[in-house]
Amino acid sequence: MLDFTSALYLGLAHDHASLRPWKALTAGKPAALHTLPGTPSLAAELAALMGCEAASLGPSTLHLFFDLFETWPAGRATIYADAELYETAWWGVGRAAARHVPVRRFRHYDADSLSSLIRRDACLGRRPVVVADGFCPGCGLAAPIAAFLECIRSCGGWLVIDDTQALGVLGRGPSARVPYGLGGGGTMQWLNVRSKQIIVISSLAKAFGAPLAVFGGTRSFVVDFERRSLTRVHCSPASAAAVHAAEQALLFNQHAGDRTRQFLSQLVARLRQKVARAVRLCGGYFPVQSTPGVSAVPAVTLQERLAAAEIATVLQRDRATGQPRVGMLLTAQHSIRDVDRLAAGILAAIQ
Template sequence: MDFTSALYLGLDHPSRTLAPWGQFTLGTPAVLEAPPGTVETAQALAELVGCERGMVARSTLHLFWDVFGGLGGRGQALYWDEGSYPVAQWGVERAAARGVPARNFPHHSPGALARLLARESRQGRRPVVVCDGWCPGCGALAPLDAYLEVVRAHGGLLILDDTQALGVFGVPEPGLPYGTGGGGSLRRFGLQGPDILWCGSLAKAFGVPMAVMAGGAKVVARYEELSETRVHCSPPSVADLHAAERAVAINLREGDVLREELARRVGHFRGRLRQAGLSAVGGLFPVQRLQFPPGVDPRKVHERLSQREIRTVLQRSRCGPEVSVSFILTARHRAAELDQAVEVLVEAVHGRHPGRTRHE
């Protein structure tokens, strides 16, 4: 049983389900000619997440290379949540190497950010604040509304990596644990504005290895003009774009149904953990980071699960315990699989030999 895949909604896009294409790639950089459907797909994704305009790229690494490379050295300063995903931090490092002042602040702490910006406001630089929408480590949404309030008080820009939340969270709706629409964190909080730059990969819930940047029309146009990866790197392939089109269509047609199914699976898993005397961080988000009793070594638990052919993630958290074991759930997992996995997990936690049953 596999609990390592982040295809939360179970979308995998077999070739037979995609529209056909005459060329896999055009052989030209996007600055000369974008593959067919690029503009339409970027716009559909921008509207999904609640922004005016979008721009696609092969990955968030490509996007952040452009975003942070385009920051001005003297006019702006970077402030990043210390729990941010490493790819965003690589972008911060690129900006810092170009002379942009960069400081981190405590994870999910708008108060610390406010105090930091207040101290440095006399330097006259525009603050650019970087954070993730959802943190799998502590299992919580970032306080985006509070972050944005601080950013706006100083005339700054909020850069959001929303890869985890895209396709899972959406507009709050009674009876729907994740909300409706799957547009991500901005939709969850009801936030929008030209001082937000949204970035995210479709490789999780939507199952497509490409990324999109979205925001106000002017700011996206600026980064599109400054983009180095549009000149020196390949754009998403035609196949990627067709998969993205399919993912957006499925999300519109049956995304809320898939998210309800996912929530049931996560709820079932957490219920079985409680019955077994165990627990996990993550709420109803599909990444469930296990919490073990004192003295239990997560590495040994992971190894024992592997011996029973149950694949889990040995996770080094940026904001939690140094090492932990996580189960990643999808809408395709069956209740019987989850029941069996928890039974084996209990044996692994208590150090029983992988070949023995509970009655031996």
């Protein structure tokens, strides 16, 4: 079965033999009591990669979003969440809502919609906290971070970005020749945006293939976040294996990341070109491509026909319409031959 269901975009699997050895998988202590060797340097390296002053590590984005919104924002604040925000971030926002923090939804990546809501609420005297994904694979667009910042600049608000999709894929200085940019630092680097009002939460489990997450922001905010964190007291930290996998991923990124991303972008371009005469793929040039049902072939039928041809894809739900679509995740482990077979399978399935 030819598999297009994995989000390991750079093709990193981190088998045990390839990782730096560890004496114990875990210390049996929460992060508040024990700092795993290598964790501070890994956090610092990730902060530099993402363009943040400082960073903190967690077992997952769920842990980090829970911690962020369980006790923050304090005082008078309103959360403005993108209508198509990924579920993990929504679960965090739900913690704040349970503390009676008002939550508003604005149209997906629509700065005018956000600005209108903030102006409408201005008389309430609450600080705005905007929450959005850094990159949306569904529409193939990056968040308009500069426009979002403009909406909150004058009222001292915050912008919280879930950059899980972009970390390890997008980077600084994108161009027609290098569509993903360089370095893999994520959406802020890709858009060349810096601000002390931005908080970034990202998983390393996709492009970097390491099951842990990073929280980035100003040094003072990160220190305060760790001080307030409940999961650092009541939950286990990321394991030694996960930390060592992240170390290896960043080493790979330094030496071969840009070359790998360039190959990946070429695979995506080839797929889009091969099916362009018959199918409109969504996702831009990001390695998550998708197609709704084509003419008389519903998405469910399309996926079933691809499966019959020994091609595994993902049945997704379009967040805007609720309709199913067929998702295809490309990684650097795929070959040109794999992509050509996928394209041929799609064209045959819609006949």
